Amino acid sequence: MPRIQRGTREYQLVTLALFLGALSIYASLYVTQPILPLLSADFGITPAQASLSVSTATISMAISQVLVGPVADSLGRKPIMTVAVLATGVIGLVASRTVAFGPFLFTRFLQGLVMAGLPATAMAYLAEEIDPQHLGAAMGLYISGNSLGGLGGRIISGSVAEFWGWRGAVAAIGVVSLVCALWFARALPPSRNFRAQPLQLRRLVHSLFGAVRDPLLRALYLVGFMAMGSFVALYNYVSYHLMAPPYSLSAALMGWIFLLYLAGTFSSALMGRLSDQYGRAPMLALSLGIELAGAAIALAGPLLVKIGGIAVFTFGFFGAHSIASSWVGQRARHDKGAASALYLFTYYMGASIAGTVAGLFWMRFGWPGVVGFIACLLATAVGLAALARKLSAGTETVSTID
Numbered sequence: 001m002p003r004i005q006r007g008t009r010e011y012q013l014v015t016l017a018l019f020l021g022a023l024s025i026y027a028s029l030y031v032t033q034p035i036l037p038l039l040s041a042d043f044g045i046t047p048a049q050a051s052l053s054v055s056t057a058t059i060s061m062a063i064s065q066v067l068v069g070p071v072a073d074s075l076g077r078k079p080i081m082t083v084a085v086l087a088t089g090v091i092g093l094v095a096s097r098t099v100a101f102g103p104f105l106f107t108r109f110l111q112g113l114v115m116a117g118l119p120a121t122a123m124a125y126l127a128e129e130i131d132p133q134h135l136g137a138a139m140g141l142y143i144s145g146n147s148l149g150g151l152g153g154r155i156i157s158g159s160v161a162e163f164w165g166w167r168g169a170v171a172a173i174g175v176v177s178l179v180c181a182l183w184f185a186r187a188l189p190p191s192r193n194f195r196a197q198p199l200q201l202r203r204l205v206h207s208l209f210g211a212v213r214d215p216l217l218r219a220l221y222l223v224g225f226m227a228m229g230s231f232v233a234l235y236n237y238v239s240y241h242l243m244a245p246p247y248s249l250s251a252a253l254m255g256w257i258f259l260l261y262l263a264g265t266f267s268s269a270l271m272g273r274l275s276d277q278y279g280r281a282p283m284l285a286l287s288l289g290i291e292l293a294g295a296a297i298a299l300a301g302p303l304l305v306k307i308g309g310i311a312v313f314t315f316g317f318f319g320a321h322s323i324a325s326s327w328v329g330q331r332a333r334h335d336k337g338a339a340s341a342l343y344l345f346t347y348y349m350g351a352s353i354a355g356t357v358a359g360l361f362w363m364r365f366g367w368p369g370v371v372g373f374i375a376c377l378l379a380t381a382v383g384l385a386a387l388a389r390k391l392s393a394g395t396e397t398v399s400t401i402d
Helices: 009-029 033-043 052-075 077-095 101-115 119-129 132-187 201-213 215-243 251-278 280-297 303-331 336-392
Strands: none
Touching (some): 009 052, 009 077, 009 101, 009 132, 033 132, 033 215, 033 251, 052 077, 052 101, 052 119, 052 215, 077 101, 077 119, 119 132, 132 251, 201 215, 215 303, 251 280, 251 303, 303 336
């Protein structure tokens, strides 16, 4: 079947539906990030323990990615994504009613398992349905939904928590997620180029093995690990940093700090288009360099300069993620679902591991320790981007069509 072209009504339906689906998933995934200090106070736990409310969801999401991608290769893209967005909202409402930290973590673990259905499948869906000349732009719009979901979830969470506590914040995001999920289920066009494959354990192992044989794909998986690990590390502990003296921001004001996600919404679409025009390798290296520069600026003392650094950091991260994820979809010629799943597995493992490990740096060295840890991750990612450029030499095509 013909691929969907940019500018058509189908293109608009696909990009808007996936945009809202991503918004639902990522608002739920990061709902606790701006209210970690409130969780610490309510449950009597340390910052590193409170960060498990993010890490538990991301690590179960990472594990689920490996299974969901191949399952989607067998059962279809839209059914898997629809179940994911609906179940995420329902479990979020249950999580808001838990009375102890252990049960709350369990609901977050379950949310992570079902959330994986959308991101593990969306990239494969786009790679199959969108014309390759416009894949970077479409992927950029989808990633924009990621950033707006993270933005909206954090702003709503921080603002609602100011009046109704963290339980009210989690419940509010559950309601928003359900509304987005219902529109998603109605609007997303069914797959036209999907070809079902038998779901067999042997094939699952073969698909995963095939998705790691390519050294370029391995480099991109690790770039996702480093970039996402640094991103979650910064946003997990900036709330502790800015809610303490000398800044002493309230939970509501801390939530509005995440308005900086708008920089990511802009950069994911922009860098996706630029990668189509100038090549993925140089734009990936540039995005990671911007992210590293933003982390350095965030060390500054004045609040406005610090916020500016976080904005630069966010711009670079979403640009890098948009490019790396679309590159995985383009590079994997077979078993795209498995390749997308492995990229997102390492991506969310980065969030889980680095997001918690950074807490040890916070407790020992404070904010400079967190930023130093992030700088090490990003320096490694820049080196991997250079390796990816070398591995892709002579194989990457550049489009000059806008």
